[in-house]
Amino acid sequence: MDLDHAYTVAVEWQGNRGTGTSGYRDYGRQTILRVAGKPDLLASADRAFHGDRDRWNPEDLLVASLSECHLLSYLHAATRAGVVVEEYTDEAIGTMRQEGDGGRFTEVVLRPRVVISAGDPELAQSLHAEAARMCFIAASVNFPVRHEPITTVRD
Secondary structure (H helix, E strand, C coil), X not given: CCCCCCCCCEEEECCCCCCCCCXXXXXXXXEEEECCCCCCEEECCCHHHXXXXXXXXXXXXXXXXHHHHHHHHHHHHHHHHCCEEEEEEECCEEEEEEECCXXXXXXXXXXXXXXXXXXXXHHHHHHHHHHHHHCCCHHHCCCCEEECCEEEECC
């Protein structure tokens, strides 16, 4: 069964310093991202592109989306397989190559650290491959998303 899901995000630019985009350094990159019924997210460009380092940038959001999608897919796979996950953390890193005025991500590496209290540790480790196949976001990008998981068993 195929289902379409729609996601609506409102983006408001807050960077007009009085002269709009009269020059490359004359405007701020601050934005507010809004989704109905959720807290606003303060965003900007990356600092390397004259953004505000205290706000989320599109590159952060892309890596975070891949990490969270994998986490949620993994938890689902673990539940179905009878693996009880007690803790899950990730230190994901994305690599973007700037090419002139553009650029692209060349890869994202997810480093899930999973602690289980029940189930086969080898199965728990192998479920990352299943989670990778299930993740909608990873299936939507045109660069590799690699996984370097570590699974431990709670004593």
